[in-house]
Amino acid sequence: MKCKWFWVTGILILFSIMVLANVPNPDTVIYEQERAAETLDPAMVIDTASGEVLDNIYQTLITFDGTSLTRYVPVLSTNVPSVKDGTILDNGMTYVFHIRKGVHFQNGDLLTPYDVVYSLERFVVTGMAGGNSYELTEPLLPKIDGNYVDNISKWAVKLAGVKSWNDLFATSTTTPKNEAYKNALIDTFNLLSKAFEIKGDDVIIHLAHPFSSDLFLNYLAGIDILDAKWASDNGAWSGTADTWWKYYNPQRQADPLYSITNGTGPFELQSWTQGREVVLKRFDGYWGEPAKIKYAVIKTVSEFTTRKLDLMRGDADIISVPPAYIPQVQNIPGVKVSENIPELAQYQLSFAFSVNPHSKYIYSGKLDGNGIPPDFFSNLDVRKGFEYLFPHRTYVKDVWNGLGIVPNSPICTGLIGYDPDLPAYHQDLAKAAEYFKKAYNGEVWKKGFKFAIIYNSTDPTMQEACQMLSAYAQQVNPKFNVVPVPVLWQTLVGEFLSNNIPMIALDWFANTSYDRVYGYLDSSGVYGEALGQNFRDFAKKEFDPLINAAISATSNSVAEKIYKEISLKTYEDAIMIWLIQPSRQLVYRDWLHGLYPTNYNPSYAKDLHFYGLYKSNN
Numbered sequence: 001m002k003c004k005w006f007w008v009t010g011i012l013i014l015f016s017i018m019v020l021a022n023v024p025n026p027d028t029v030i031y032e033q034e035r036a037a038e039t040l041d042p043a044m045v046i047d048t049a050s051g052e053v054l055d056n057i058y059q060t061l062i063t064f065d066g067t068s069l070t071r072y073v074p075v076l077s078t079n080v081p082s083v084k085d086g087t088i089l090d091n092g093m094t095y096v097f098h099i100r101k102g103v104h105f106q107n108g109d110l111l112t113p114y115d116v117v118y119s120l121e122r123f124v125v126t127g128m129a130g131g132n133s134y135e136l137t138e139p140l141l142p143k144i145d146g147n148y149v150d151n152i153s154k155w156a157v158k159l160a161g162v163k164s165w166n167d168l169f170a171t172s173t174t175t176p177k178n179e180a181y182k183n184a185l186i187d188t189f190n191l192l193s194k195a196f197e198i199k200g201d202d203v204i205i206h207l208a209h210p211f212s213s214d215l216f217l218n219y220l221a222g223i224d225i226l227d228a229k230w231a232s233d234n235g236a237w238s239g240t241a242d243t244w245w246k247y248y249n250p251q252r253q254a255d256p257l258y259s260i261t262n263g264t265g266p267f268e269l270q271s272w273t274q275g276r277e278v279v280l281k282r283f284d285g286y287w288g289e290p291a292k293i294k295y296a297v298i299k300t301v302s303e304f305t306t307r308k309l310d311l312m313r314g315d316a317d318i319i320s321v322p323p324a325y326i327p328q329v330q331n332i333p334g335v336k337v338s339e340n341i342p343e344l345a346q347y348q349l350s351f352a353f354s355v356n357p358h359s360k361y362i363y364s365g366k367l368d369g370n371g372i373p374p375d376f377f378s379n380l381d382v383r384k385g386f387e388y389l390f391p392h393r394t395y396v397k398d399v400w401n402g403l404g405i406v407p408n409s410p411i412c413t414g415l416i417g418y419d420p421d422l423p424a425y426h427q428d429l430a431k432a433a434e435y436f437k438k439a440y441n442g443e444v445w446k447k448g449f450k451f452a453i454i455y456n457s458t459d460p461t462m463q464e465a466c467q468m469l470s471a472y473a474q475q476v477n478p479k480f481n482v483v484p485v486p487v488l489w490q491t492l493v494g495e496f497l498s499n500n501i502p503m504i505a506l507d508w509f510a511n512t513s514y515d516r517v518y519g520y521l522d523s524s525g526v527y528g529e530a531l532g533q534n535f536r537d538f539a540k541k542e543f544d545p546l547i548n549a550a551i552s553a554t555s556n557s558v559a560e561k562i563y564k565e566i567s568l569k570t571y572e573d574a575i576m577i578w579l580i581q582p583s584r585q586l587v588y589r590d591w592l593h594g595l596y597p598t599n600y601n602p603s604y605a606k607d608l609h610f611y612g613l614y615k616s617n618n
Contacts, residue, residue, distance in 0.1 A: 023591045024314045024613045027294035032307045033320040034458035035489060036275045038302040041257040042224035042549040043126040043133075044250075046526065047493065048509060052607045053278050057106075058224035058263035061097055061116065062217065069344075069511050071413075072217055076100050076111065076201075076225055076264060080217070090215050095205045103287045105227040106261070106268040116203045116474060117196045118239050119227035119379055125190055127151050127243040130497050130526045132520065140195040140550065142584055147548055150524045153248065154314070155191055160184035167246075174246045182242075184486075189241040212551065230262045247331075266291040266611040275490075289537070292594070292614035296373040302458045311335060311589065317464065317615065318588035318595070318608070322460045323400040329587050338586040338595070340403060343589040344412050346516075347507045349390070349453070349465065349577040351377035352499065355530030361452035369439060369448040369479060372502065376449070378534045381439035383574035387425040388432035388473055389472045390577050399464040404582035409567030410520045412581050414558055415513045417563020423571050433476050448479020454495065455505040456487035462505040465579055496530045505579075513563050514551055521566065522547050522577065526561060542569060589613045 031044045035049040042058055062080050065071035072080045077097040081087040087096040090606045103111040127133045134150035145156055151166045160168055163338045168181045176182040199205040232544035233239045235256030237247040261269040267280035280296040302491050303308045304325055311315040312332055321329055330337050364371030411417050437445045448497045455462035467486035473480035495501050510516045519525045523539040548567050553559035594612040
């Protein structure tokens with residue numbers, strides 16, 4: 001009987017070897033894409049490539065259930081709070097999370113409720129310019145003058161009675177000018193700390209005011225939990241009230257957690273070659289079922305042709321493919337192309353209502369045919385002229401291979417407030433000329449202009465959009481010179497946030513209507529920070545009150561009406577040139593399994609989760 005068992009076992013082993021014989025690197029999944037991670041600190045992430053890496057290393061209290069945007073499953077919490085089970089209390093003002101026991105960080109430390117509180121507080125106190133700290137400051141900090149507070153610095157400024165954050169400190173330091181200012185900073189943190197309570201293994205979160213439960217849980221599904229002791233030992237904030245401001249809005253590469261990680265997820269960081277490659281290794285101390293593969297490699301390969309050849313050779317298991325190139329990979333033996341997967345993404349060309357007057361991208365800085373003035377795009381006639389220049393339908397059909405729709409507002413299909421019947425711009429060169437002739441009392445048409453439109457150098461769809469706009473501008477008036485300029489992503493982000501770019505081609509991912517209107521249109525949102533003081537002044541009057549009303553809405557029906565009003569205003573005021581809401585197709589070798597939908601959620605902004613992936617010829 002014993003000999004028979006060894007014989008059967010031997011046959012099974014031989015069969016397994018035969019099955020995997022033609023699968024290269026069976027324990028490793030290699031993913032090639034065009035973008036590179038910018039940071040490994042969860043509190044500093046604003047780019048999708050960084051988020052993709054960290055979502056495989058770190059974990060959150062709860063996460064989305066498959067591809068749903070409204071259902072959640074527990075992760076580091078053993079429950080998803082609800083009124084029904086008594087873990088949402090006080091009319092939606094209190095949330096109770098039961099923290100999972102026996103979870104180890106990748107350095108061996110045990111997860112505690114304090115780690116959860118520290119991580120959520122650090123997310124707020126980091127307060128990175130253009131970042132997402134508003135997701136917690138709005139529900140957890142009291143309002144100021146009836147308005148939600150989107151950055152912790154605003155409470156410090158109010159309590160100290162100064163005009164700006166920098167007024168609190170000695171020049172070029174993080175040392176408060178006096179004891180009163182220091183106390184105001186400490187009192188500001190104490191406002192935040194009131195939101196958290198630890199009872200045994202529970203973390204209890206108290207909101208400062210009524211706030212949408214759906215939105216709050218959505219935010220928590222995206223905030224990673226760190227090891228507080230490890231973070232502090234490595235130079236991050238220690239968690240104390242009297243030091244937090246020293247860690248506020250750090251420079252990305254000066255951030256102590258910029259290039260190191262220590263999560264609770266199924267993979268840990270083995271190496272990061274910046275701009276080139278991230279190698280993840282299976283974390284064998286993971287609290288759940290171990291990952292099926294041992295290594296996951298994310299490579300930055302800018303050229304599609306190279307990615308395609310690597311896929312054909314088996315040197316890559318999955319690659320990113322520009323939509324226009326999908327026909328080139330559809331009939332390759334051994335390669336699969338997925339169904340169309342809708343994404344909560346939007347691509348747009350954005351106008352800076354005012355730009356740094358010293359920006360090299362506005363050339364002469366004057367309306368003299370060799371440049372533009374810094375406030376060129378504050379002019380509504382100019383903006384409408386550009387809206388009518390762009391060939392929206394042609395762009396979707398030819399550049400994206402028809403994989404998407406032309407948006408009519410910042411709100412995507414599938415989100416509250418989307419209305420397909422709202423008006424949208426489409427190319428009309430006669431109307432474009434009409435508006436350009438009106439702009440600046442005819443001076444724009446008479447003198448012409450020159451400025452740069454910036455795009456990510458690794459994104460061919462954005463390159464095509466910029467070239468199209470440039471070509472049609474010249475067609476309408478040969479004196480119109482729009483210069484497409486490719487810029488590396490790392491440089492582009494810095495230039496954008498520094499208000500140096502007059503017009504930029506960007507994509508934006510957000511899985512709630514509020515995040516979309518806040519990010520695009522609020523005076524304190526990412527775009528508000530980048531599009532200049534004129535835009536912020538405009539947004540404070542025209543958009544901020546509506547956005548505050550939307551987040552305070554007592555029901556989805558009320559919020560829907562407000563979002564539609566906001567969307568209509570973006571059309572009337574020609575705020576941005578909406579390009580496409582795309583669908584995606586995943587391109588991978590047929591030996592790769594477990595890919596969709598489990599490991600590719602549109603709500604995660606293109607993230608690929610390696611947990612659950614495996615390779616087999618079956």
